[in-house]
Every structure is written in C-alpha cells, then in structure tokens.
Amino acid sequence: MSNFDSVSLVQKKRTNCCTNWGNEMPAEFVRPHVAQIGYRSGELFVEQVPVRAIAEEFGTPFYAYSATAVRERIEMLRDALKPADVRICYAMKANNNLSLLQILAGLGCGMDIVSGGELERALAAGVPAQRIVFSGVGKSKQEIKAAVAAGVGQLNVESTEELELIAKVARNGGKKAPVVLRVNPDVDAATHPKITTGTRHNKFGIPYESALAVYAKASKLSEIDCLGVAVHIGSQITDIQPFRRTFERVAELVGRIRAQGNTIARLDLGGGLGVSYDGGSGIDIATYGANLRETLGDCGCELTIEPGRLVVAEAGILVSEVLYNKAQGGEKFTIVDAGMNDLMRPALYDARHPVWPVAEPAAEAVAEPCHIVGPVCESSDTFGKYEQLPPLASGDLIALGVARAYCAVMASSYNARPLVQEILIEGDRYRLARRRQPVAAMLKLEQAGEWIAP
Ligand SMILES: *Cc1c(COP(=O)(O)O)cnc(C)c1O
Numbered sequence: 053m054s055n056f057d058s059v060s061l062v063q064k065k066r067t068n069c070c071t072n073w074g075n076e077m078p079a080e081f082v083r084p085h086v087a088q089i090g091y092r093s094g095e096l097f098v099e100q101v102p103v104r105a106i107a108e109e110f111g112t113p114f115y116a117y118s119a120t121a122v123r124e125r126i127e128m129l130r131d132a133l134k135p136a137d138v139r140i141c142y143a144m145k146a147n148n149n150l151s152l153l154q155i156l157a158g159l160g161c162g163m164d165i166v167s168g169g170e171l172e173r174a175l176a177a178g179v180p181a182q183r184i185v186f187s188g189v190g191k192s193k194q195e196i197k198a199a200v201a202a203g204v205g206q207l208n209v210e211s212t213e214e215l216e217l218i219a220k221v222a223r224n225g226g227k228k229a230p231v232v233l234r235v236n237p238d239v240d241a242a243t244h245p246k247i248t249t250g251t252r253h254n255k256f257g258i259p260y261e262s263a264l265a266v267y268a269k270a271s272k273l274s275e276i277d278c279l280g281v282a283v284h285i286g287s288q289i290t291d292i293q294p295f296r297r298t299f300e301r302v303a304e305l306v307g308r309i310r311a312q313g314n315t316i317a318r319l320d321l322g323g324g325l326g327v328s329y330d331g332g333s334g335i336d337i338a339t340y341g342a343n344l345r346e347t348l349g350d351c352g353c354e355l356t357i358e359p360g361r362l363v364v365a366e367a368g369i370l371v372s373e374v375l376y377n378k379a380q381g382g383e384k385f386t387i388v389d390a391g392m393n394d395l396m397r398p399a400l401y402d403a404r405h406p407v408w409p410v411a412e413p414a415a416e417a418v419a420e421p422c423h424i425v426g427p428v429c430e431s432s433d434t435f436g437k438y439e440q441l442p443p444l445a446s447g448d449l450i451a452l453g454v455a456r457a458y459c460a461v462m463a464s465s466y467n468a469r470p471l472v473q474e475i476l477i478e479g480d481r482y483r484l485a486r487r488r489q490p491v492a493a494m495l496k497l498e499q500a501g502e503w504i505a506p
Pocket residue numbers: 143145146164187188284286287288322323324325358359360361362
C-alpha cells in the first residue's frame with residue numbers, strides 16, 4: 053500500500069491545467085503512439101528490441117532510437133509533397149548523431165546546418181556538400197570560409213553585413229558563393245514564444261520590407277550567386293494557417309523580385325512542422341503538402357523544406373531508472389537517474405514528455421500522481437507532475453517519450469554528469485550510436501596552471 057493520494061488510471065478528465073503549450077493534462081495514461089515504440093507481452097519495445105535488455109547491457113540513462121520510424125517519416129513527407137519536386141534538407145540541429153545523418157544521407161536528404169561543427173558532422177556522414185544549406189543568424193568568418201571552401205550548396209543570409217562578409221570571403225577564396233536571403237515574413241507561428249522566429253520582434257531574417265532592396269544589392273555583387281529566398285517562422289507548429297500565410301507572402305515576394313527585373317530560382321521554406329507529444333494531432337502532412345503546392349507549386353522555382361523535429365521527434369525515448377520515492381508537502385516525488393542535463397526541454401520550454409513505464413501498467417492499476425524529477429541540483433530539474441502513472445518503485449524503468457528532437461543534442465555535462473549515451477535500433481539489431489562520455493575524457497581537456505599546487 054502506498055501513502056500517496058491515489059486515483060484510478062482511467063479516471064475521467066481533470067480540469068488541472070499544465071504547462072504544455074496550452075494542451076490539457078491527459079485524462080488517461082498516455083500510451084505510446086508511434087508504430088515502432090510500444091508494449092508487447094507487457095514490456096516496452098523499440099522495434100523488436102526490449103528496452104529492458106538494452107538497460108541491462110548498457111545501464112541507464114540512455115536514448116533509444118528507432119531507425120525505421122525515421123525512414124517512414126521521410127517517405128510520408130515525400131508522398132505528401134508529390135507531385136511537386138521538393139528537396140528535403142533535414143535540420144540537423146534537432147538530432148545530429150552520425151548514425152542518423154548516415155541514414156538520411158542514404159535516403160538522399162540534404163542537411164540544413166547552423167554551425168561549423170554541424171558542417172563537419174554532415175560531411176563526415178557523407179552528405180554531398182552541394183546538398184548542404186548553411187542557416188543561422190550569426191555565422192563566424194571562420195565558419196563562412198569553411199562552408200565556401202567545402203562548396204556548400206547554399207548559404208542563407210540574414211543581414212546585409214553578413215552578405216558583405218560572405219562576398220569578401222568568396223572574393224579571397226576565388227569562388228562564387230551561392231546565396232539565398234532569409235526573409236522574416238512577419239507571420240506569427242502561434243507556437244511557444246521561445247521557438248517563434250518569424251515575427252518582426254525576433255532576431256531572425258531580413259525584414260520583409262527591406263527584402264527587395266537587399267535582394268537587388270545581392271544580385272549585383274559579382275562574388276555572390278543570389279539564388280532566392282528562405283523563410284522559417286518557428287518550430288512545433290501544428291496549425292496550417294501560419295504556413296499558408298507564409299507561403300503566400302513568399303509567392304508575393306517572388307512576383308515583386310521578378311517585377312524588379314531580377315531572377316529568382318530557389319525557395320527554401322524552412323521547417324517548423326509540429327508533432328504530437330501526447331497522442332493528439334501534429335501537423336497534417338498531407339494538408340501541408342497541398343498548401344505548399346497550391347501557393348508555390350507553379351512559381352518556377354526549385355523548392356526545399358528543412359524539417360527537423362517532424363523527422364525524428366517521435367522516433368526516440370529517454371530511458372531512466374527510478375532511484376527513490378519520497379513524500380514532500382503532501383506530494384510524491386519520484387527521483388530518476390536522468391536529469392535536465394540529459395533532457396533540457398522541460399526546463400527550457402516547459403515542454404512535457406509522456407512517461408511510459410517500461411513494464412506495461414496493468415489496466416486495473418491505480419494511479420499515484422507524482423512529480424518525476426532528476427538528480428541535478430536545480431529545482432528546474434523536473435520533468436513535470438504526472439497524474440496517471442502507476443506506482444513506481446526504486447529500480448523500475450521509465451521511458452520519457454517523443455524524445456529524439458532537441459533532446460540529446462542539448463545534453464550537457466552539468467554537475468559533471470557525462471554526456472548521455474544513445475542507442476540506435478533497427479528491427480532486431482541495435483548499436484551503441486554514441487557511448488557515454490567518460491569523465492576521464494572531460495578531465496583530459498582541463499589543466500591548472502603550474503603555479504597552482506596539485
Ligand atoms: C530549427 C530550424 C529548422 C527546423 O525546425 P523544426 O521545427 O525542427 O522543423 C529549419 N530551418 C531553420 C532555419 C531552423 O533554424
């Protein structure tokens with residue numbers, strides 16, 4: 053018996069609100085909603101591999117990823133965009149494990165990168181430089197040099213100062229730089245403020261009003277191949293209207309650029325396609341594809357999209373072991389061995405990941421609402437309060453679901469906790485895709501001055 057308030061797992065909707073970007077607290081235990089992740093004979097599996105077996109072999113915490121789910125997302129996207137010929141450049145900031153990049157390169161995807169480090173990773177994964185798009189509001193001179201030297205297919209420029217620097221780098225390197233102007237369309241994506249990028253109050257892009265003038269200027273620079281326009285209005289967008297409005301703004305701009313006497317051959321429509329974190333609905337990919345075709349399908353430009361989250365988010369979990377339970381202020385706290393340094397989204401964005409016990413909860417199990425918290429010495433190291441979990445005891449395993457986008461990539465070694473390990477699974481095969489960073493390796497990078505006594 054437990055000391056904590058209990059409610060039935062199938063208890064009906066509560067009116068509690070939670071900080072899930074406006075979503076209501078799920079009334080029932082949220083079950084896995086991705087085909088490749090779910091319960092089989094009472095145990096959580098990723099594809100054909102039992103999560104418990106991975107935990108026994110590698111220890112917790114770890115991310116476990118489904119390769120098949122990613123392949124399916126790419127196929128779904130391609131189907132939804134047909135018959136338009138739209139290039140997919142995966143935004144690798146969502147998850148950049150080499151194994152994932154290799155899978156996507158193998159599927160013919162390009163990459164949207166935002167740093168010199170991502171450039172190195174993309175090239176190391178075998179992505180042809182021509183298929184790399186370099187985005188980002190603050191590219192350094194070093195990064196621009198490396199990108200131009202590698203021969204990336206496109207640099208997305210976000211300011212006139214950046215344009216001038218790229219021209220200078222290209223001149224010194226004796227190469228013409230392929231450039232697209234990232235325009236800020238001033239469309240509110242109606243998503244979380246920290247992941248909204250397309251309004252005039254954000255740092256991103258060239259203001260829509262200045263776009264024509266900057267485009268004319270770029271078209272005249274002899275070191276610059278001014279190819280087109282890019283937009284990206286934010287992330288985790290589940291409503292079609294902001295996309296529709298953005299596509300219309302872009303179509304209008306294409307007309308004005310041509311009216312001005314300049315050529316435009318390329319449109320980069322960014323990412324932002326939202327997924328489901330709770331089994332509800334993400335963006336409807338078919339509707340997205342239809343709107344894209346209707347607004348821009350016959351504008352005579354080569355089209356690219358840069359989805360990140362949509363490609364990977366649902367295809368992974370973070371597995372953690374319950375360390376302790378305790379009661380505090382009349383509430384139950386369940387302390388697990390994964391922390392905010394392993395999965396930062398709840399602390400950073402108030403995001404909420406579903407919790408799936410690795411042992412399937414019995415239908416008649418009685419819920420014990422609890423706060424799932426990590427071991428890091430910060431009050432923000434909490435994954436949230438969960439109303440519908442069965443009793444969890446020390447040694448039990450849980451999975452935080454929908455944890456492949458903006459999760460492992462944001463991990464840090466705060467509290468000297470090693471960077472978290474990642475396991476890739478496909479069918480019945482699995483591989484340690486990134487091993488846990490040894491503390492000794494961190495120590496090797498550090499030294500005290502010789503004047504400091506050991
Ligand atoms: C982050 C980002 C993306 C990907 O966003 P998602 O919401 O993950 O699809 C695409 N393009 C640019 C320029 C970005 O900054």
